[in-house]
Amino acid sequence: xxxxxxxxxxxxxxxxxxxxxxxxxxxxxxxxxxxxxxxxxxxxxxxxxxxxxxxxxxxxxxxxxxxxxxxxxxxxxxxxxxxxxxxxxxxxxxxxxxxxxxxxxxxxxxxxxxxxxxxxxxxxxxxxxxxxxxxxxxxxxxxxxxxxxxxxxxxxxxxxxxxxxxxxxxxxxxxxxxxxxxxxxxxxxxxxxxxxxxxxxxxxxxxxxxxxxxxxxxxxxxxxxxxxxxxxxxxxxxxxxxxxxxxxxxxxxxxxxxxxxxxxxxxxxxxxxxxxxxxxxxxxxxxxxxxxxxxxxxxxxxxxxxxxxxxxxxxxxxxxxxxxxxxxxxxxxxxxxxxxxxxxxxxxxxxxxxxxxxxxxxxxxxxxxxxxxxxxxxxxxxxxxxxxxxxxxxx
Amino acid sequence: xxxxxxxxxxxxxxxxxxxxxxxxxxxxxxxxxxxxxxxxxxxxxxxxxxxxxxxxxxxxxxxxxxxxxxxxxxxxxxxxxxxxxxxxxxxxxxxxxxxxxxxxxxxxxxxxxxxxxxxxxxxxxxxxxxxxxxxxxxxxxxxxxxxxxxxxxxxxxxxxxxxxxxxxxxxxxxxxxxxxxxxxxxxxxxxxxxxxxxxxxxxxxxxxxxxxxxxxxxxxxxxxxxxxxxxxxxxxxxxxxxxxxxxxxxxxxxxxxxxxxxxxxxxxxxxxxxxxxxxxxxxxxxxxxxxxxxxxxxxxxxxxxxxxxxxxxxxxxxxxxxxxxxxxxxxxxxxxxxxxxxxxxxxxxxxxxxxxxxxxxxxxxxxxxxxxxxxxxxxxxxxxxxxxxxxxxxxxxxxxxxxxxxxxxxxxxxxxxxxxxxxxxxxxxxxxxxxxxxxxxxxxxxxxxxxxxxxxxxxxxxxxxxxxxxxxxxxxxxxxxxxxxxxxxxxxxxxxxxxxxxxxxxx
Numbered sequence: 067x068x069x070x071x072x073x074x075x076x077x078x079x080x081x082x083x084x085x086x087x088x089x090x091x092x093x094x095x096x097x098x099x100x101x102x103x104x105x106x107x108x109x110x111x112x113x114x115x116x117x118x119x120x121x122x123x124x125x126x127x128x129x130x131x132x133x134x135x136x137x138x139x140x141x142x143x144x145x146x147x148x149x150x151x152x153x154x155x156x157x158x159x160x161x162x163x164x165x166x167x168x169x170x171x172x173x174x175x176x177x178x179x180x181x182x183x184x185x186x187x188x189x190x191x192x193x194x195x196x197x198x199x200x201x202x203x204x205x206x207x208x209x210x211x212x213x214x215x216x217x218x219x220x221x222x223x224x225x226x227x228x229x230x231x232x233x234x235x236x237x238x239x240x241x242x243x244x245x246x247x248x249x250x251x252x253x254x255x256x257x258x259x260x261x262x263x264x265x266x267x268x269x270x271x272x273x274x275x276x277x278x279x280x281x282x283x284x285x286x287x288x289x290x291x292x293x294x295x296x297x298x299x300x301x302x303x304x305x306x307x308x309x310x311x312x313x314x315x316x317x318x319x320x321x322x323x324x325x326x327x328x329x330x331x332x333x334x335x336x337x338x339x340x341x342x343x344x345x346x347x348x349x350x351x352x353x354x355x356x357x358x359x360x361x362x363x364x365x366x367x368x369x370x371x372x373x374x375x376x377x378x379x380x381x382x383x384x385x386x387x388x389x390x391x392x393x394x395x396x397x398x399x400x401x402x403x404x405x406x407x408x409x410x411x412x413x414x415x416x417x418x419x420x421x422x423x424x425x426x427x428x429x430x431x432x433x434x435x436x437x438x439x440x441x442x443x444x445x446x447x448x449x450x451x452x453x454x455x456x457x458x459x460x461x
Numbered sequence: 462x463x464x465x466x467x468x469x470x471x472x473x474x475x476x477x478x479x480x481x482x483x484x485x486x487x488x489x490x491x492x493x494x495x496x497x498x499x500x501x502x503x504x505x506x507x508x509x510x511x512x513x514x515x516x517x518x519x520x521x522x523x524x525x526x527x528x529x530x531x532x533x534x535x536x537x538x539x540x541x542x543x544x545x546x547x548x549x550x551x552x553x554x555x556x557x558x559x560x561x562x563x564x565x566x567x568x569x570x571x572x573x574x575x576x577x578x579x580x581x582x583x584x585x586x587x588x589x590x591x592x593x594x595x596x597x598x599x600x601x602x603x604x605x606x607x608x609x610x611x612x613x614x615x616x617x618x619x620x621x622x623x624x625x626x627x628x629x630x631x632x633x634x635x636x637x638x639x640x641x642x643x644x645x646x647x648x649x650x651x652x653x654x655x656x657x658x659x660x661x662x663x664x665x666x667x668x669x670x671x672x673x674x675x676x677x678x679x680x681x682x683x684x685x686x687x688x689x690x691x692x693x694x695x696x697x698x699x700x701x702x703x704x705x706x707x708x709x710x711x712x713x714x715x716x717x718x719x720x721x722x723x724x725x726x727x728x729x730x731x732x733x734x735x736x737x738x739x740x741x742x743x744x745x746x747x748x749x750x751x752x753x754x755x756x757x758x759x760x761x762x763x764x765x766x767x768x769x770x771x772x773x774x775x776x777x778x779x780x781x782x783x784x785x786x787x788x789x790x791x792x793x794x795x796x797x798x799x800x801x802x803x804x805x806x807x808x809x810x811x812x813x814x815x816x817x818x819x820x821x822x823x824x825x826x827x828x829x830x831x832x833x834x835x836x837x838x839x840x841x842x843x844x845x846x847x848x849x850x851x852x853x854x855x856x857x858x859x860x861x862x863x864x865x866x867x868x869x870x871x872x873x874x875x876x877x878x879x880x881x882x883x884x885x886x887x888x889x890x891x892x893x894x895x896x897x898x899x900x901x902x903x904x905x906x907x908x909x910x911x912x913x914x915x916x917x918x919x920x921x922x923x924x925x926x927x928x929x930x931x932x933x934x935x936x937x938x939x940x941x942x943x944x945x946x947x948x949x950x951x952x953x954x955x956x957x958x959x960x961x962x963x964x965x966x967x968x
Contacts, residue, residue: 274844277863329839330832337829340818346775347807347815348830348883349798407820 072283082456086400086416089449093420097427105427108304114419114426115302116228119311120145120373122418124393125400126322127366129414130359132397133339135406136185136192138360139390140199141367144177146386147203148368149375150210153217156224163224171368177203178364179357186356200390208383217381228377231306232313246307253299257292264288311373315415318366322411335359339407395442396421399449420445465526466491466656467625472511472523476900481507482521483680489625489673494647494657496667499677500702500930505660508677509627513547514540527625546618547627550634552610554617556603561585563602564617588616592646608639615646619655626650627658632666633761644670662759664695664967676701696960703930703959710907711935712914718752718938722788723922724805724891729782731770731946740766740778741946748891748922753913755937755954756926758966763946764926765810768893772807773797786890801830806889808880810896810926812873816880819869823861824850826868826879831887853882858908874905881912892916895926910936930959942966 077084097105104110124141131138148170155166181199184190211217219225234248241247264284271278279287302308326332334355337345346352370389375381400417402409424445428438467489474482482504489495497505511521514534525532527543534540537547554563564585570577585598594612602610611631618626628647632640647657647670661667667674674693676683683701686692724747731741741763748754756764770780773794784791786803794800797807809816817826827850828835835845850864857878861871868879877897884892894913898906913923913936927933933940940957942950942965950965 270844274848276844276847328841328843330836330841331839333825333829333832333841336821337818337825340820341815343775343815344809344818345829347772347797347809349773349796349801349887350829351796351798407818 069282072280073286076279076283082401082453083410083413085452085456086413086420086449090416090420090423093423093427097423097430101427101430104430106301108301110426110430111298111301112305112309114422115315116309116311116377117426118418118422119228119315120370120377121389121392121396121422122315122415123318123366123370123373124389125396125414125418126318126411127363128390128393128397129400129402129409129411130322130326130335131192131363132394132402132404133406133409134335134356134359135339135342136356136359137196137394138181138192138199138363139196140177140181140203141196141363141370141393142386142389142391143200143203143207144174144364144367144386145371145374145389146381146384147207147210148174148177148371149385150207150217150381152224152372152375153219153381154210156219156221157217163221166224167372170372171365174364174366174368174371175361176364178360178362178367181364182357182360185360186353203386207385211381211383215383219375219379219381225376225379227310227314228373228375229309229379231309234307244304246303246305249299249303249307252308253295253303256299257295260291260295261288311377314369314373318369319411319415326411331355331358336407341407392421393418395446398453399446401449401453403453417449420449464491465489466528467512468524468526469508469512470524470526472508472521472525474507474511474516474521481680482511485523485677485680485682487675487682488685489656489658492651492654492656493672494651494659494670496671496674497658497660497677498662498664498667498674498698498702499683500928503677503702504680505677506629507680509547509629509658509660512540513537513545513627541621544622544624545627546621546623546625548611548614548618548629548631550630552607552614554602554610554613557601559599559601560589560596560605560613561598563613564588564598564620566617568621584620585616588620589613591619592616593642593649606639607634608636608642611635611639611643612646615650619650623655625656625658627660629660630662631659632661632663640666662967664698667698668693668695674698678702678704695964699960699963703963710910712907712911714914714917714938716751716918718749718917718922721750722747723750723786724748724924725785725788726771727783727785729767729770729780729784731766731778731780733766733776733778735776739946741770744782744943744946744948746941746948748924750890750922751917751920752938753917753923753925753936755933755940756924756943757930757933757940757962758928758943760928762943762966764943765895766946767943768807768895768924768926771800772805772893773800801887801889804890805893806830806884806887806891807893808884808895808897810899812876812880817868817876817883820867822865822867823854823859823871823879824864827853827864827882827886830883834886849886850882853886857882857885857912872901872905874901874908877901877905877909878912881909885916889921891922891924893924893926896928897925898927898929898932906932930962933957933962934959 094105128138151173152166152170155161155169156163181196184195185192232248234246238247268278268284326335334350337348337350338352338355342352371386374385396418397409397414399420400413400415402414421442424442425438428441465488469485469487472482472485485504485508487508499505510516512525514537517535518533527545532543555566561582565581570580570584582598589596589598592612592615594609594616596605596609602613605613631643635643644666651657671688671693673685673687675685676698683704726744726746729741729744730739733740744767758764769776770778771784773796774780775797780793784793791803794803813819824846828846832841835842835849847864853859854861854864859878859882860875868876871879897909917923925936934954934957937954939953940962941948942962944966
């Protein structure tokens with residue numbers, strides 16, 4: 067009885083946060099049923115995650131941009147343009163891969179800082195500043211691919227970033243054939259680290275005499291998340307294992323989650339979003355933070371461009387169109403508030419997954435693209451309505 | 462006295478935790494100029510908002526009788542329709558629109574479904590002439606001075622056949638010539654049958670123009686005086702405005718301030734590019750260790766601007782002058798960050814607007830200005846943060862279930878304590894408190910006073926900006942009076958009286 071009431075209480079207090087996960091779960095279940103299991107198959111889930119990669123990375127950066135009450139429309143074509151630079155540097159300039167990647171990431175940061183300058187110093191609305199960027203990078207990508215058109219990249223290592231999978235142990239092919247062993251091991255290590263981290267955290271809190279979740283809820287949470295991670299790992303291991311795209315997504319998410327929740331920088335970002343004047347008067351350098359946030363957006367845009375170009379194994383003249391809209395939609399679906407100051411990195415990742423699941427699932431069902439757009443629009447509105455109406459409830 | 466055009470009977474209006482109007486009765490005769498005076502927070506503006514329908518019927522209790530009819534306004538529109546117009550201190554004109562567009566905004570002259578611009582321009586020209594304004598009505602509002610803008614507001618009101626015109630501090634932003642013109646215009650309007658209610662802090666003006674004066678204090682009507690019978694004089698008004706006895710709500714201080722000067726500002730001037738005028742002129746001020754310095758004056762006199770201009774100047778004024786901390790000359794702080802690093806802290810006047818982050822919780826607000834203290838290599842120790850917030854929760858008696866509560870959910874008094882806690886956590890030498898007890902109840906006020914006393918006993922210095930005279934007199938060791946961006950007087954507390962301060966503040 068107390069178990070049930072505890073569960074109810076925890077659920078009610080966190081309905082907003084869990085809403086997205088529930089939505090994702092419902093969407094996945096529906097598609098699994100309507101596609102007779104094809105959706106949840108190892109091959110499709112692996113494919114789905116790889117498709118999500120380049121948007122998810124953008125959505126992470128966009129989360130922080132929207133949190134500080136700005137917007138960046140230039141990221142789509144910037145990603146495409148930087149992808150083209152990648153291709154040119156590899157194919158025509160024949161630069162080493164590592165140099166190219168570092169150069170493109172650095173260019174991304176510079177592009178972000180350029181967008182930030184008029185926003186921070188001249189108080190130009192970011193909508194306008196980044197709309198200008200949208201036009202400029204659209205022109206730049208055409209310029210870069212002029213004469214060559216689509217540039218095919220024959221570099222296997224580069225193409226593995228968007229298409230390849232982590233290697234498996236050698237010499238034990240006979241044990242669990244068809245299953246990716248290293249993926250299983252990594253999943254298991256992940257679960258163990260998670261459980262240890264949570265227990266450690268709980269001990270520390272108890273040492274300070276702070277309130278912690280009731281023991282049964284705590285165990286429920288551990289079991290639930292472990293099962294979730296274990297399930298995903300098992301599904302991925304059934305195909306080719308974890309892809310490099312997923313590895314990159316996990317690393318980016320981990321870093322940004324840590325920065326936003328645990329560091330002074332993260333706190334300053336959210337303070338500016340919550341009340342820029344109060345933040346300024348509290349000694350926070352608002353201009354500096356605007357540069358940092360747009361710079362990080364540029365970095366992630368470059369990463370997104372690399373992921374996408376690598377996935378296509380080529381740079382095209384239209385690469386990156388509408389990525390910015392997908393990223394913004396993912397952030398809003400993931401619970402980022404347009405009023406600023408509210409939004410989680412992990413939420414936006416889930417938001418990206420929700421949107422990509424819709425596309426993927428409807429493709430499998432053979433639904434026409436026209437209807438797909440309408441459904442995605444409806445889901446976006448529904449998510450934001452849910453978010454607005456549940457705000458202020460719970461704690 | 463001719464028969465009343467307006468009677469407000471037993472008006473009571475409460476906000477959460479505060480009774481802003483308590484059984485106020487207010488009566489205005491036809492074709493008179495009736496002035497409404499009182500200290501900041503006495504309830505004048507609230508009363509006018511009730512009258513104009515900003516607070517609709519049902520949000521207050523009592524009756525409004527206009528021209529013999531009981532009125533139940535649901536919005537400003539209702540009051541405008543029967544001939545009541547209110548002109549606020551902050552003008553409600555649209556800068557990018559022309560004079561004629563503004564005058565008929567919301568009251569457009571139509572022919573069919575389109576606006577009849579020719580008729581609009583013709584009628585605008587007529588009404589502008591009526592207020593003695595000599596401008597092309599095609600000029601944009603942003604190109605006119607404040608004085609002319611004010612006249613456009615009045616023209617706008619007249620274009621709607623206003624019978625009762627309410628002006629909230631109409632001359633506070635005007636220079637002397639413009640003020641004179643305005644007062645003359647009001648007299649003329651009176652002769653043409655327009656009744657006028659004017660809220661003003663400038664007592665000389667009130668004496669010059671008023672037929673009748675009503676004094677409000679603490680949300681209650683104190684008295685209504687008739688100028689024709691010679692009942693109105695500056696002394697009488699001041700006495701009625703401040704007339705309350707200072708009860709014993711101020712905790713005694715156990716220590717005297719030392720002679721060590723911790724903060725000195727010399728010849729401080731500031732110019733606001735936004736307003737296009739000087740806002741601070743030649744301010745010099747000293748603060749001693751363990752001292753509470755009161756900065757008295759009316760709203761808009763430049764006290765907040767002074768505090769902000771020394772505290773890193775976030776509003777971008779052009780500032781000149783010197784600042785010394787503990788006898789050491791300092792570069793003027795270019796950002797609040799530098800001011801904080803030099804031991805200043807500033808608790809803002811508007812805690813919701815620029816003090817707190819309402820969507821964040823108590824602990825995040827308390828630690829915001831000094832996160833370095835609880836962080837190592839930029840990583841925040843979350844547990845440390847909670848325990849520090851809990852310490853302040855206990856020591857300042859912040860009433861909240863947990864420090865994870867959102868600040869927006871707390872009462873005004875507790876929000877103020879969070880604000881104070883935030884700035885105590887930066888461990889300042891000089892704490893600037895801007896209207897520290899505005900909008901909070903008596904109990905919370907006493908707690909804030911106790912905290913202040915405790916801080917100066919620990920050797921901190923406090924600059925207290927306050928519009929509440931009893932508070933200034935009850936808490937300060939020394940008082941500066943600020944009026945129109947200048948210091949008009951300085952006195953030790955022993956020599957300060959409410960009357961003296963009011964006189965210096967209102968000149």
